[in-house]
Amino acid sequence: MIGKVSVIGAGSLGTAIAQLVSNNVEEVFLHARRKEVVQDIQKNHRNLQYFPNIPLSPKIRAKHGYESSIDSEIIFFCVPSSAVRKVACEVKDLIKPETVLVSTAKGIEYPSGKTMSQIIYDETRKQPVILSGPNFASEIVLNQPTVTTIASTTQKNLEKVKKVLTTPEFLVDTVSDVVGTEMCSILKNINAIAYGICEGMNLNENARFAVLNKSFQETKEIVKGLGGNPDTVDGYCGLGDMVLTSTSNQSRNHTLGILYGQRITVDEKSSSILFEGKKSVMAIKKLCQENNITCDICQFADAVLNHQKSPEIAFQELWGKMI
Structure with a gap:
């Protein structure tokens, strides 16, 4: 079992991903931008803004901001496309060389025309795994039957991400076509x-x-x-x-x-x-x-x-x- 995974962004998708991967890892760090979200999760173990009626896994730990390093084997970027460059810049010096990054944002920068994976690479010099749909966070967090697609040209990264995501209800299709998968999501x-x-x-x-x-x-x-x-x-x-x-x-x-x-x-x-x-x-x-x-x-x-x-x-x- 993988030890630690980080999820950056405690919105609906970030919370759902954290809940999902908690089935397969020892500890999940859910990084939130707002202190009140962190406090809600720490106190009530629920994300009251997005899923007030769903208890979160005890393996999930909410954090505000970042420490001197993000000690996780996988980091999921679960922020809106407009925030990806800023977040990638903030964490680029905190990421370990062996850490696998996963991009979940569905957008493209304007006017540069750069995709989210290109932006993450610009800032971190690491090629992320792409996670695409068809997915709604509200169904993932309820552990309802779902299939997703992940894409990377690095097979070992695909296998690692697939391992932390897969459950009997959540199935993961892997492909090597990063361009096609990311363009479909846009x-x-x-x-x-x-x-x-x-x-x-x-x-x-x-x-x-x-x-x-x-x-x-x-x-x-x-x-x-x-x-x-x-x-x-x-x-x-x-x-x-x-x-x-x-x-x-x-x-x-x-x-x-x-x-x-x-x-x-x-x-x-x-x-x-x-x-x-x-x-x-x-x-x-x-x-x-x-x-x-x-x-x-x-x-x-x-x-x-x-x-x-x-x-x-x-x-x-x-x-x-x-x-």
């Missing part, structure tokens, strides 16, 4: 926004699922154009995560799309809700333009989200490109 949020816009417009089901099918096809083309394996899109991190994120009411980006389809603008700063897909739309559009890759679904989402085009007009333009 594009599924854009596809969810596009599908949500169509739903918010009260578009008929035939048209909505035609858009979803085009999203799947374009994901393959974008993955291939950026150097990944298009077959990866057929897997759990591709089709499975795309359908889950596009159609579930638990998906923030699906909800964001619905609101914009109803012409309701969301102020993320005032709502404190993070939508990973919104900046990804601009970054992917830029990447596709630079690499001469068709991205009609992304352009549709961009027109509605970032250029205030009416959903109806934007959809008519998309519909003319379906065949």
Whole structure:
């Protein structure tokens, strides 16, 4: 059994990952940004903000900040994509050479166009294992049947991460296609926004699922154009995560799309809700333009989200490109 694992970020996913890996390790350190979260977990052994009714494993220890070193064999980065560079910079000198890093954020930096793994490598000089879906934290923490995909070109790192994650209910698929897996985790949020816009417009089901099918096809083309394996899109991190994120009411980006389809603008700063897909739309559009890759679904989402085009007009333009 692995001794110590650290999870950076005590939000819903970080808490769920900590609960999951506690089945397979001796001790889990859950690093929280806010002192009150640490105090809640220390006092009540629950994360009262995210999962108030779920007792956490006694193996989980909440910590505020970092010590002189992070003495863990594996570190999971469970922070929003907008915070990954800052966190990686903060911990880069505290990580042991043999420690395996795992990236869980689903986003891409704008305007640099760098993925989360590229950002983590920039700051730490370590290539992380990529963890992708189809997963909701609320189901992981309840130990409900779930499959995830992890990707790395280093086999021993894949095996180590798979070992700490796997339970009878939580199954882990391993692949070597880092580019494809990570792009799937980014594009599924854009596809969810596009599908949500169509739903918010009260578009008929035939048209909505035609858009979803085009999203799947374009994901393959974008993955291939950026150097990944298009077959990866057929897997759990591709089709499975795309359908889950596009159609579930638990998906923030699906909800964001619905609101914009109803012409309701969301102020993320005032709502404190993070939508990973919104900046990804601009970054992917830029990447596709630079690499001469068709991205009609992304352009549709961009027109509605970032250029205030009416959903109806934007959809008519998309519909003319379906065949």
